[in-house]
Amino acid sequence: MSSAAARPTRAPVLVEQLRAYGPAVGMLAVLMIFAVLKPAFFSLANIGNVLHQSVILVVMSFGLGVVMAMRGVDLSVAQIADAAGLLAAVLVLHGQPLWLVLAAPLAFGLLAGLVNGVLAAYAGIPAIIGTLGMMFVIRSGELLMTNGAEPQILFTLPRGLTRAFFFIGQGSIGPVSALVVLGLVVFAAMMLVTTMTSFARRARAIGGNARAAYLAGIDVRAVFAGGFVLAGLLSSIAGVALVSRTSIAVPRGAEAYLLDAFAAVYLGTLLSRRAEITIWGTLIGALFITFLGNGLTLLGLGAPYRFALNGGFILMAMAIGALKRNT
8 A cells, every 4th residue: 555655656756857857868868879879979089179169159158148047138149259259350460469459359249238238228129129230230340340241361370460369269278278268267257247246136036027126126227238248248258269269250250159059048947947047057058059069060960950959959948948937
């Protein structure tokens, strides 16, 4: 009798465990399939290469995640990264000092994020519309800056002009890539910002219930706008790192990261019991997306498969997230 009574309780426990750990197991299973099909997938050289490549997506996804955690959206993050990288490349080509090559793109990212924040928080323009408009404005500016999408090629310059700039994306600190070190620094800073600051507490309150946050005395508009400013800054860091890594800047060169960033943020929610957007979850989501792309490349499969899988993962994450919130 006691064993029969115990049986019904096992099913809910199993369902709860599957809901909590199933997505992580599923991601690991996908990676294991790649490892079986291509043993080089889990080689140290390939893992190091993927970690190196993933930093741009990781940093950009952090910014998008901050905005989405407050129930906003920023469609301009990839375009801000694109323009920031182009601006850095143009300054390098004109022989400007390194501090200006880095400071100008970061200032641009802050300004673009501030405009997005003001439009969404104070002007009352829906974030999806305001950031879409910003995306097209920045894209037009890129075309003007490059005389109609002319690539800004840096690898042909004398090494003395580019050594310091290229160190960000191509150098190493001991055995570790400098780009990976940058990613770790940004990750640590974002963990601090999103867990141990007043901005973190207010942002969580807004993401939970904006009206209740307002009634509690939180300046909802300022905090919401601050999320866009942070996203703009992180996007500009990602854009500069991308150009430093590839040694070339092309208008619209970073646009492909937009869908990947959304996929990374949504996949990260699968690792939270309440389908919440977190920095560590976004990190894992971005790493998975990068490893997924690398695995498909090793198998000889191109971008169409990757885009289809990313779209499928987004839909799956939204569906599972809805189930988690309703149970």
